[in-house]
Each structure stands twice: as C-alpha cells, then as structure tokens.
Amino acid sequence: MAQSPSVPHLPLTLSRTIGVLLLLFLLLIIVAMIAMSFGSVAIPLSHVVGAFAGSESVTDTERTILFDIRLPRILLAILVGSGLSIAGAVFQALLRNPLAEPYILGISSGGTIGAIIAIGLSVGAAAFVTPLASFIGSASVMLLVYAIAHRRGQLDTQTLLLGGVMIGAFFNAAVLFIIAVFNQELRNAFLWLMGNLSTANPETLAVVTPFCLVASGLLILQSRRYNLIATGDEVAMQLGVDVTRTKRFSYLLASLITGLVVSVSGVIGFVGLIIPHICRMVFGPDHRLLLPASFLAGGSFLVLTDLLARTILAPTEIPVGAVTAAIGAPLFVYLLRKS
C-alpha cells in the first residue's frame, strides 16, 4: 500500500522534536484563544488575553463567559482531539494501515454503547462508571474486530476495515434502539452518534483527563518501537522488539483513550485519520515526532472544527462530528484510492 511520498524530511533529533512540539503547543494556545473570543457574545482577543493576565479592563460578565462557559468546552475539545489523534496514529502503526482510526474500526461505537448502557441503567451515578463502561465497550470491539480480521495468523486489512465499519453501523443502530427503550429524547442519540462537546459533565471530565494524559504519555514512550513495527512485525522482532507484548499494551491503551474520550464526547469520526495523515506529510513518519505532534495538532484541530460547528449556523449548533466527517470522509476515499 503506497503512502504519499512526504516532503523530504531530516532524520529526527531531540532538538528538532522539541522545536516542532513547542511550535505546535504555541499554535494550540493561539487557536484556543481565538476560539474563546468567538460565540454568541463576541469578546475581543485582547480581552481574552487580558482575562488570563488578570487585566482590570475585562468585565465580570466576560470573565464568566470565558472561564465558566467557553474554556471548559475548549479544554474538552483539546482532550478529545488529542486523544483521538494519538489513538489513530497508534492504530495505524500497529496495523500498518493509514486508514485505521477509532471510528472506522468501530471502536468509538463500542465506547458509545458502553456509555449509553451505563447511563441508561443509571449506574452512571459515580463519575468513573460511564468512562469505565465506555472503555469496556471500546476494548471489546477492538478484540472483536481483530478476531474477525485474523485468519491463519494473518491480519486481513480489507476485512479489518469493512468489519470495523459494519460493527460501527450495527452499534449505531443499537444506540438508537437503546435510547428508544430508555425513552430518552432522540436528540440525545443524535448527540452521541455525531459527537457533542457542549454537555460534558465536569466530574466525568476530571476522571477522564488524567487517564488520557497518562495513557498518551505511555504510548509516546513506545514510539521507537512503533517505527519498527510499522515496517513489519517480523522485522521488529528481528530488531529486538517484543512485538506481542508491545502490541497488547498499545491496543489496550489506545482503546482506553478512545473509550474515555467517547464517554465525554460521543462519536467524533475521522479526527484520528486526518491529523496523523497531515502530520506524517509535514513531519515524516517517525513516530517519535508523529505521536506527540498528532496529540497537539489534534487538539488544535478539534478546537477549530468545534468553533466552526457552533458558529457557522449560529445560533443553531451543528454536531462537531458532522464537520469532521465532512473533512475526513473525502480524505478517506482519497487514501483508499491511493492504496
């Protein structure tokens, strides 16, 4: 399967990695500031910066809007975008397929079903129950898709992707069914199926965020192994990697991130496809830069797409998943044609 020949890139050094990541971090801050100034009440960028600096020219109303309404949502967008992007990049390395990502593989849908069952049964009272149920759902789907695509010791890529898409379709139907059974509004289902960053529960978020950060950090520490695995399982073994153990550990953590993220945002597709693809084109395929870069760029990306989703038809909000799908689906087709 051919991947676009990227712009010639230099071999990675620590200083280059740090430089790129600092730039991406700066970009994330700028994007977040810009996003904070937009909304039903426009707040000038100078006031946004001023609010952080403790300037006295910022009114209390502005402060309330910025810190109580907009900032939590932007932080959520960063968490979700970062998590989905790094999970996507890891799945792509392990499966050696640039089309793999949590949504296409059906793993996001698995998380949704777990979360909805927990909420529907009202066992979601404790803040950790919904994310846990969501993780169990996503990890189960990961195992299921893997089992479906595994034949005679070989992983069939076409089966993997089609199997994932079909499992996703099946679980989406199940989500609609469960929500009908529990007699909730259909709009609720809509939010779960297309993603939604407006109604995250702060307590759940407080549980989810540290786990996502730690899991992402642990995945980044495996980056050098992913480089070897991305060139072939046997090659990675020949070069000294315990492939089975690395893969188990990584699938588990990537599913964990997916499940946790889904439990606070619903299914937002294609982020894990778009961001690693762009990062690979710009920075090259070395995972030591690709993973942390995807993590930071994914945050910026979802902040921007969420900004688009809530402003483009204001005051009506469109689901952020619709925006990411509008960008991601054509990219998927393009990559499929090239593969």
Added chain:
Amino acid sequence: MHAISVDTISFGYEPGVPTLRDVSLSVAQGEFLSLVGPNGSGKTTLLRLLDRIYVPHRGTITLFDRPLSNYTRAAIARKIAFVPQENGIIFPFTVLEIVLMGRSPHSRGTAFENPADRTIAEEVMTLMDIAHLTSQAVTSLSGGEKQRVFIARALAQQPEILLLDEPNAHLDIAHQVDVFNILRKLHRDRGLTVISVSHDLNLAAAYSDRIAMLVCGSLVAVGTPEEVITEERIKDVFQTSVLVDQHPRGGSPRITLIPSAS
C-alpha cells in the same frame, strides 16, 4: 566455538504438517554457510527459527553455547541480524531512517540515535552503495535498491551472525557480486558468520565454506561445495539435469543448466 547450533529440531506452521523434520546443523563462528534446496523445502523457516521468530516444537537451538530460549529478543538482535526476502513497507521512511533502525537493539532506553549511530549508518550506506539515496523515501525505491537498504540495516546492527533470505533476489549481476564480495570481506576481516538462503547455486558454491541442502524439511547434505554440488544430487533433488564442472578461476563447482532438446 559454534556460533549457532541446531539439535534435532522439528517445526510446522500448522499442526500435523511438519515444515522441518529432525534438522541438526552446527555453524562455526566465522563460517559462511549457504542453505539451498527446492521451493518450499523449509529454508526460510529454518532461518526464522534460528532468529527465534518462531520456536521449534521439538529440539534445541544454542547461540554461542547458550540456549537461544535464554536470550531476550533484544539480546538476540545484538547477536543476529536478519535480511528478509521481501518487505512491504507502506510508510515513507527515508533510507537513513530505515538504516538507523538497525541501531535500535544497541540503544535501549534512549529515544534518539547518537552521533556514533549516525556514523555507523553512513559507513554501511556507503558500503552498500546507497549513500546517494540517503534522504529518499524507501517506498519509492526499486526492488534491488530496497534489498541493499535492508542489508545495510542488518549491517548497522553490527551482528556476529548475519542471516540472509535470498539476498540476491532483486539484484542485478553487478550488485549480486558486490553484495557477496562485501559479505565475504566482512566474514574474512571481522569474522562475521554468514548464513544465506540462496537459489543461485553458482554463487553459493563460489562464496560458501559449506553448503547445506534441505529437501522437504530434512537436511540431505551438508559439506563443502564440492561435496554437496554434484550432478547426481542436483538431478535427484531438483529433478533437473545439469552439468557440473569446475569454475575456471576459483575452482568451485560450476553448474550449467541443460535446456531440454525439444
């Protein structure tokens, strides 16, 4: 000392279908051994077992007089490098990045290659005649160029034993001879042990100290090229009539194919 020693090993990918049966073979340190035999005779499988990609169902393998099972994956990778037959790399890593991957078993716990790793990579790239491809994506190379990249990666591993699975498969004749000359030089100058699967019996005979012939998962002959490459045995094993005489320069057995008359 034996670099690697195989004692009555058997292995099959599927239950009841043995790919290798009771194979015993010892390779001395600094020896150049070629594995030959018809398609499907188990040559590649034997290489994989030697590198513990697969584990034999019966029998034992010892690496420098220690059971192979006592080594960690990384420890094996510091002793043995493997040049695979084909490699479907899909991500556009550059040639330098691929070659530097050979350094990873030597740099545990560090995230980035150091200048010494870079120097080693540059040396082996020059040796393998791929220095001009340094920053090209490996996905854009020809089969022969890729093959040289993978040999370079294995050499960057600075192994004591080099396993090669048909290293000359995609190479033009100039690079075939180049690669074998480099292997012979490394084997003579640095005592590198080379175990190479080859379909080219002439190259195998010209460069190897010994040849081992596998047929249907069993070793049928091990010995010097003169002992193993005979008209009768080739006829017997490959069901093909050939002419075997002496190479006019080196004196090694030379095989000439005889096209059928009709």
